[in-house]
Amino acid sequence: MSSNPWNMVYKLATGKIKSCSTLSTLRRPDGTVTSDMVETVNVIIEHFTPADDEEMDNDHHKLIRAQNETQVTTEDDKQFITVEIRDAIHALNRNKAPGEDGITSEILQRTYHLFPQSTTAMYNGCLRTACFPRTWLRAKPVPIVKPGKETCDDITKYRPISLINTAAKVLEKIVINRIMHHMHSNNFMSKNQYGFTLQTSMVDAVMALKDYVHDSINDGQYVAVISLNVNGAFDAACWPGILASLRNLRCPGNLYRLCGSYFTERTSFLAMNNCIVQRKISKGCPQGSVSGPGFWNLLYNSLLNLEYTKNTKVIAYADDLMILVKGTTQVEVENYANIETQKVAKWARNNKMSFND
Numbered sequence: 244m245s246s247n248p249w250n251m252v253y254k255l256a257t258g259k260i261k262s263c264s265t266l267s268t269l270r271r272p273d274g275t276v277t278s279d280m281v282e283t284v285n286v287i288i289e290h291f292t293p294a295d296d297e298e299m300d301n302d303h304h305k306l307i308r309a310q311n312e313t314q315v316t317t318e319d320d321k322q323f324i325t326v327e328i329r330d331a332i333h334a335l336n337r338n339k340a341p342g343e344d345g346i347t348s349e350i351l352q353r354t355y356h357l358f359p360q361s362t363t364a365m366y367n368g369c370l371r372t373a374c375f376p377r378t379w380l381r382a383k384p385v386p387i388v389k390p391g392k393e394t395c396d397d398i399t400k401y402r403p404i405s406l407i408n409t410a411a412k413v414l415e416k417i418v419i420n421r422i423m424h425h426m427h428s429n430n431f432m433s434k435n436q437y438g439f440t441l442q443t444s445m446v447d448a449v450m451a452l453k454d455y456v457h458d459s460i461n462d463g464q465y466v467a468v469i470s471l472n473v474n475g476a477f478d479a480a481c482w483p484g485i486l487a488s489l490r491n492l493r494c495p496g497n498l499y500r501l502c503g504s505y506f507t508e509r510t511s512f513l514a515m516n517n518c519i520v521q522r523k524i525s526k527g528c529p530q531g532s533v534s535g536p537g538f539w540n541l542l543y544n545s546l547l548n549l550e551y552t553k554n555t556k557v558i559a560y561a562d563d564l565m566i567l568v569k570g571t572t573q574v575e576v577e578n579y580a581n582i583e584t585q586k587v588a589k590w591a592r593n594n595k596m597s598f599n600d
Contacts, residue, residue: 270396284520288513291384291403293478295526295595303593304483311486311503320425320495323370323417325363329355331416332362335409342408343381351409366414373500379411380509382529405511405529415505415534421498422489423537431492432540433547438561439536448560452567455556459569465576469566469584471598476562477535478527480542482506484594488541505534526595536561546590554579564598 269277269286277283300308332355335348355362369375384403392400407415426432432440437448452468459466473479486506489499509524528535539562546564547557556567566583570576591597 268396269398271398276396280516280518281520284513284515284518286398287386287401288384288511288520288522290398290401291386291478291513292511292522292524293475293526294523295481299595301592304595307483307487307593311483311490315490315494315496315499317493317496317499319497320421322367323363325359327417327420328363328366328413329359331413331420334416335412340406342406342411343383344378344408344410346409348409351413366417369414370418370497370501373497373504375414375501375504375507376411377508379408379414380505380507382407382509382511382524382531384511384513384529386513403530405531407529407532412533415532418498418501418505419534419537422494422502422541425494425498426492426541426544429492431544433544433559435547435557436540436543436559438559438563439540445560448558448565451556451558452565455567455569464569464571465573467568467576467580469568469580471564471566471587473562473564474597474599475527477530477539479596480526480528480539481594481596482526484545485538485542488545491545492541542594545594546587549586549590551583551586552579555583 267283269283271277271286277286297304297308332348332352335352337348339348341347382405384405386401387404388400389402423432435451437443437445437451456466456468486499486503489502494502510521511524511529512519512521514520528538543559543562547559551557554569558565558567564587566580566587568576568579568583570579587598
């Protein structure tokens with residue numbers, strides 16, 4: 244408990260005291276409404292965990308799945324070291340809620356200080372055997388009502404924050420750190436992604452757009468700006484696409500195999516009152532996971548690195564995409580814009596995604 248007597252006053256004054264939301268009747272996409280708690284919980288978890296239906300695969304999807312099943316030929320990365328584990332555990336936020344096992348960040352931190360070598364050996368065992376423990380793959384989504392939608396009965400009023408076991412967060416952290424180090428040290432990551440990237444921000448993305456438009460206009464050219472946003476974003480992330488990106492960017496073999504385990508047999512469960520519903524997850528990056536932003540950038544990187552024309556620049560901030568096209572005439576700009584949007588649309592189909600209208 245905090246000893247500061249003004250904490251509650253501050254929270255009341257700034258409106259940061261949130262009332263507990265109670266699940267109520269929800270409207271399904273087809274217009275019908277739920278009639279009891281069981282139906283409501285089922286609708287919520289289905290919305291939070293959209294399925295990757297393999298029956299809808301086209302030839303490209305089938306080829307990617309087949310390629311991901313073959314052995315990788317890249318060399319293994321070195322084992323995790325104690326300092327690596329220590330830094331990942333120390334970085335845990337003690338104010339975050341624990342996962343299903345109830346082990347808090349403070350408990351894990353104290354355990355590490357008592358058994359640093361054993362803790363390191365545990366995570367190296369996961370790396371060596373390419374095994375992400377099944378109990379660490381269970382997520383408990385918590386429905387959070389979006390601001391201003393408290394009285395709405397549409398399922399989109401909620402956004403999910405997944406509670407994940409703390410020990411799993413550490414493994415996710417050290418794995419994604421290794422992968423990002425490999426990508427950046429080899430200059431595999433696009434410089435046009437300003438989201439979830441160190442030392443960059445939304446301001447940098449806006450300035451890059453401004454500079455491109457300003458320079459093009461000064462050269463006497465027309466510029467078109469096409470703004471796109473992925474529908475569902477993190478929930479729609481395609482696992483085969485992420486693994487294919489890792490393979491194409493020559494991810495170390497043991498890290499790739501561990502990621503394959505991470506994207507296998509994931510489950511999500513929602514518990515409300517006496518109603519518990521569990522569902523298998525087949526796509527998406529859990530919102531609340533430490534590796535989700537990194538895996539998203541890996542997937543989106545393949546979009547940013549498409550072969551665009553010299554008249555085009557793409558700028559991304561997380562899942563937001565801006566396509567900048569210039570030309571000497573309006574007709575030329577329109578033609579180039581049509582060419583580039585067709586490339587983006589094909590990428591979206593190949594990764595089973597869609598952009599918001």
